[in-house]
Amino acid sequence: MTNPLQTLSFDELVRQVRACTLCADVLPCEPRPVVQLSEASRILVVGQAPGRRVHETGLPFNDPSGDRLRQWMGVTRDTFYDESRMAILPMGFCYPGTGKSGDLPPRPECAATWRDALLSRLTNIELTLVIGQYAHAWHIGKSRATLTENVRAWREYWPRLVPMPHPSPRNNLWLRRNPWFEQEVVPALQNRVSEVLNDSFDQRPTPET
Template sequence: MTSIDSRLPFEALVAKVRQCRICESQLPLEPRPVIQISRASRILVVGQAPGRRVHETGLPFNDPSGDRLRDWMGITRGTFYDEEQLAILPMGFCYPGTGKSGDLPPRPECAPAWRELLLERLEHIELTLAIGQYAHAWHLPGKKLPVTERVRRWRELWPDILPLPHPSPRNNLWLRRNPWFEEEVIPQLRKRVADILAQ
């Protein structure tokens, strides 16, 4: 793996990310890193990895998961895709392929290669949304916990970091079994997002 100079200008770093090929031999399709980022971004959205539809369009969360996430946040597509407001950095930047029960995990090469270099340039982030187990493992301190337990303890890092379940339709059963999430967490999330965007 090529070492990247941490002094690299921001625009040059992002260009290198978009050209990344470090796990090309392990991917089912041509590498296509999908990120959204600006040094001005104030909300960071951390998902798992692009799905097939996102890979095809090059637009993060351009799928039913994104529709639900935007609803949870209480924002429009226009606001969501404004990089001056939202940075979107999944744990894996390329589509990893599909397994028996959905998309495969993010490739393990991606986060160690790029994550710290990008995060240290995001100096204006006020809220990080850590979505799913891989984002929880990287962004949340302490021992690894099941997703439900992490989300249930959401107040521990509030209002800076919010652990979320994945907004995928595959999680409809989880949402039905955990009504407290939409009753307690979503109103607080919408208020926090609105307050940040209103500044």
């Protein structure tokens, strides 16, 4: 059976996503879906869900996690927030609230309702960064027991997908215990990001003279 969302124009689909109030009754704040995407996007960043600061500003990864992620990728803020280059599509679009050990998991309604329709429109994606356990579960599946095992197996998904830990400061201990990630994966990731972005720049139309 055809998903009725597939019949919408891309602009209308994104408009409906940004106006979504599906989880209003269970969210701690007013719904504010935070996504960034264009049909021209070449890199897809898949996170977990917006934190409080992102909810307040409406800008994805506008926090210390984003600073570290951009460092890992080797890109500037201007490049990161250029939707013609980067799509940012978390597993949950709205801030889910805070629990005893950090932010709550992404609301599952987002992925179930919107994800397939949105991903099917991003036909120019050449590299997907899959960040955190909930993104791993959707985009990779559960073939391995832990997030660490998925990240260690990054070469199996290369060069179109990179499983990653979350860049949150809460993961500093993980990074200290797994120095190979920043020694091996990050340099390869930076090269791949540069390759994709340079290729997308080269393919832009040449202005008429």
